[in-house]
Amino acid sequence: MSTAHPRGVAVAGVGMHPWGKWGRSFVQYGVHAARQALGDAGVPWTDVDLVVGGETVRNGYAGYVAGSTFAQALGWNGARIATSYAACATGAQALDTARARILAGLCEVALVVGADTTPKGFLAPNAGERWDDPDWLRFRLVGMTNPAYFAMYARRRMDLYGATPEDFAQVKVKNSRHGLANPNARYRKQVSVADVLASAVVSDPLHLLDICATSDGAAAVVLVSDDYARRHGLDEAVRMSAVSTVTPTFPNTVLDMPLLSTDASGGHEPAHTFKESLAVAAYEEAGIGPEDVDVAEVYDLSTALELDWIEDLGLCKRGEAESLLRAGETTIGGRMPVNPSGGLACFGEAVPAQALAQVCELTWQLRGQAEGRQVEGARVGITANQGLFGHGSAVVLVR
Amino acid sequence: MSAPAIEGWFTTGPDPTLTGERCTTCTTVYFPPTIAAAGFCRNPACGGEEFERVPLSRRGRVWSYTDAQYQPPPPYPAPEPFEPFALAAVELPEGIVVLGQVARGFGVADLRVGAEAELVVEPEAVGGALMWKWLPLGSGHVTELGEEADQ
DSSP, X not given: OOOSSOOOEEEEXXXXXXXXXOOSOHHHHHHXXXXXXXXXXXXXXXXXXXXXXXOOTTSHHXXXXXXXXXXXXXXXXXXEEEEEOBTXXXXXXXXXXXXXXXXXXXXSEEEEEEEEOOOSXXXXXXXXXXXXXXXXXXXXXXXXXXXXXXXXXXXHHHHHHXXXXXXXXXXXXXXXXHGGGXXXXXXXXXXXXXXXXXXXXXXXXXXXXGBOOBOEEEEEEEEEOHHHHHHTTOTTSEEEEEEEOOOOOSSOOSOOTTXXXXXXXXXXXXXXXXXXXXXXXXXXXXXXXXXXXXXXXXXXXXXXXXXXXXXXXXXXXXXXXXXXXXXXXXXXXXXXXBOTTOHHHHHOBOHXXXXXXXXXXXXXXXXXXXXXXXXXXXXXXXXXXXXXXXXXXXXXXXX | OOOBSSTTSBXXXXXXXXXXXXXXXXXXXXXXXXXXXXXXXXXXTOOOOOEEEEEOOSEEEEEEEEEEOSOOOXXXXXXXXXXXXXXXXXXXXXXXXXXXXXXXXXXXXXXXTTOEEXXXXXXXXXXXXXXXXXXXXXXXXXXXHHHHHHO
């Protein structure tokens, strides 16, 4: 698949609506982000011939047809539309749809938008008696919340690799520092290890400040064909050289939200875990390896999960992420900065927007425009996230 | 004897077991036993559509564990006031990791990745329906084993 000049599409523009709890419609956030991205690209809305919306499942019918909703809000212009849903990887799947249509020559300018308005507290399942819905059953039978899954992954790091609650807190300290100057971050306050450890334990060993909040927010990306980029002086744009949205391979032997059990290993572990395979496919598609990566944006639903991701992406060996963290290598200025945006720790999760927000951040990083949080000389970046039901993504951007 | 919280997923007599379903074509074992109703073996190399019910091993090793110190949202049947509980994921010899609450009276201090745990059945805090739980073994609380088994 990899060639001397890898196939890809140009990231002409990116934009966001700041994360927070603003109490407005997701459509307003989405349109704001879309206009920011179009402005950033210098591309007129009338040139857009494909709109892909990231579906939000909790904003009624408009959310289910997000591509149409955003296209109409921006003013019907005759563009094709699509709506993607892939849980936390929704934004990446939307990018993949846009990229595929561009690479097939079926579209020149695609606008990808994700936005959400979220409730407070634990994400809960749909109401009613749903005895055939695993997401309902895990709450009904076991009381298994999302943070309880995160806590199980964290506890394994402690028992297997010697991680400590202080290590997890250090991830929060680092990310809170990274996000201080990020105008789109919701939380811009330096947090200390003591702050994290003094916050209430939600699910042992994770404290409240180890776990990301849910937020309102929106992000948008304008992708264009190489041809369009050349005609409009966008030759130097950041390129998207991989969008990996592979599913797990059977047997999936790592316990996964929202399931009560794993597949049977049958006595042999697969070559890669699901999260590892997301990265493997991205590297292969981009024709690069982990040694080429300058900066990563990973899905820190919890502090401890950031450490898992660093290893899943092959940025260090299994069990070594704590050493990297303790040596300051994952902070800006270190050898392998992770989550220079401040990550979910500073944003909180806005599901359909989050994978797009990761791409926005890496675009700014690779352009050298990440003011106050710039990873100097970054040329290659990778994102990673995982959602429910076999969804996940890794996106590679290069300059 | 109360009814199980969910029908057909585990037995409630002495030495209770989880109930799996085994593909008669490729022998892959599944839990929960919802694969026969779904109709298709999930092994990509298998086209099997017939399954038989099999008891799963009662003992396994702790894959990981935690607890719930905040009350989970509905439909979790939480008592008033809320009682925190521990949770364990236990890997059975069949290679399946199964989640469950930890038997009442045990917490994270009684657990360790790789330690042994055994399936027991206890009434839920609200309503009294029976539910499977994981009992830590060799944690210093072994004297309670008899009490748990009596339930």
